[in-house]
Amino acid sequence: MKNELTGWSSVAVHSGNIQDPNYAHLTPIYATSTFVFDNAEQGMERFGSLDKENIYTRWGNPSFKVCEQKIAALEAFGLKNEDGTALELKALLHASGQAAMSTLFFSNLVSGDAILSHQSLYGGSYELMTKILAGVGIEIIIEDLSDLSILESVFRKHPNIKLVHLETPANPTIRCVDIEHITRVAKAYGALVSVDNTFATPYLQQPFKYGVDFVFHSTTKFLNGHGTAIGGILIGKNIHFMKTKAWKWYALLGGNGNPFDAYLLNQGLKTLELRMEKHCENGAAVAEYLNSHIKVDHVNYIGLPSHPDFLLAKKQMRHPGPMLSFELKGGLEAGKKFIDRLEMCTRAVSLGTVDTLVSHPASMTHVGVPKEERLKYGITDGLIRMSVGIENIKDILNDIEQAIDA
Incomplete structure (x- = not known):
């Protein structure tokens, strides 16, 4: 596009749109399990590419891609890298928020690692940590992260912290944590930071502005806006990681979305x-x-x-x-x-x-x-x-x- 988009609704309506070969105005529902190849060489090229497009819907689908690019554009809207270039992000659309969170956790943590989070989390997030991650040897540390004075001592006590997961505002007490300060300390100790941005949406809060590594949404909520489809999305700023390790967990866990729900999400996003x-x-x-x-x-x-x-x-x-x-x-x-x-x-x-x-x-x-x-x-x-x-x-x-x- 010749002119850079300057408004939220313009980004929500136009970002990520794919020109349909049949010239449909709206991105169609690509209701197909698999995609055809013109010849063997094209098939090999697609499988060899980091962008696993037009191969198999568990690996990716054009209906997913439009939502992924639109939400990534909203999270990055107006943000710049340290060198002044526009921030680019990579997103993976999942069947649910819990599926997206599973990809986030399992692509970044192994047995012996620790995850640091805070009080008053969504019940499903808390249970995923304490009943699933803890069961495979990942240490769960829950602290009152509204008390910033304890943060460095927590990292010194637990040098195995590899990921800090924040939910702000939190569900259901509507407490907030300081994304900028916590991210700065986490980086000093070599930890990654993820933020559940479901309550705020990128329209109200952009965590990547403060240097976080991942943003997570249950797209079921405000992004869809109409209660018509379950979904989740994981957005990361390390594009190579998102296309390799994160994508591998996404594909092998089978947590991909479906074209019908992606179509509904795409329509909802336009009025965000x-x-x-x-x-x-x-x-x-x-x-x-x-x-x-x-x-x-x-x-x-x-x-x-x-x-x-x-x-x-x-x-x-x-x-x-x-x-x-x-x-x-x-x-x-x-x-x-x-x-x-x-x-x-x-x-x-x-x-x-x-x-x-x-x-x-x-x-x-x-x-x-x-x-x-x-x-x-x-x-x-x-x-x-x-x-x-x-x-x-x-x-x-x-x-x-x-x-x-x-």
Whole structure:
């Protein structure tokens, strides 16, 4: 393209698009398990290339490629290398967020290595670490990484730390960690850094700006935006690693996406900026309402000055976002009644869809996390998580009000 794209929506709409040989306006669904070769030499060339394209869909597919390039472009938008050149990234589209996280962990860690992470992680991430990685000899270290004073001592105590995995904002307490500071210390001790950017999306936060090595998303959430398909993506800045070792784990674990879900993801990505603007506007309004309600005990929302990570979020995010959690003064029983009384807001797990989703982490997304661990991380029995949608704000607030006051 002659002129460099200057806006988020332009990148989301146009980046990664592949010209279809039949001149379809939109990238088609390439619903094929395998691809043909014109001759033996072409087949050998494709197999010998680092870009395993047009061979077998478990290895790659044009429907995947458009999403991979689009999301990589969004994560790199406006960012430069130290020499002033535009940052280039490589992405691999997976069947789910858990599949993408598996590729991340297993391509970087072996028995005897350690992974450092922090409190209040998504339940699936916590269980993958403690029940799968720990079972193959990888040490799991969970620390309060909001306390930066302990960071160097953790690395000195555990010289086998090879990867630091951050989730910021974290699920469901909406706590943040300092990506820039943690990455700087990790690099000094020779460790890689990955960031789960699912809650923020690249529109609100770009971790590669701070020197991280990998960014991970559950594309099921805000990137798709409509709850129509499961997916996950791993993005890395070491292009050779992503095309070799990471790709090998991706292909052999069989965690690839499928063309139908990739098509749906591609359509959702095109409206990311528009949706996130409305999500964020509504999220801030809901947080303010709940924070001033007499029946609400506390609200976890990083846009409130009372939140411990308010200033940090302002530093590394463009907006606090649409995710929040809160607890009513009546605890668990009051929370259950609130959820049951909702009329418009949707009772469901997951997040990032156009409708407002409400869930109960202790009994749903974090049911596999031991209670003593949950409570230590602030995931109480009465905590309610809300992914604020793009409905009319008056209707969202009316539903919340009647559910609390009924």
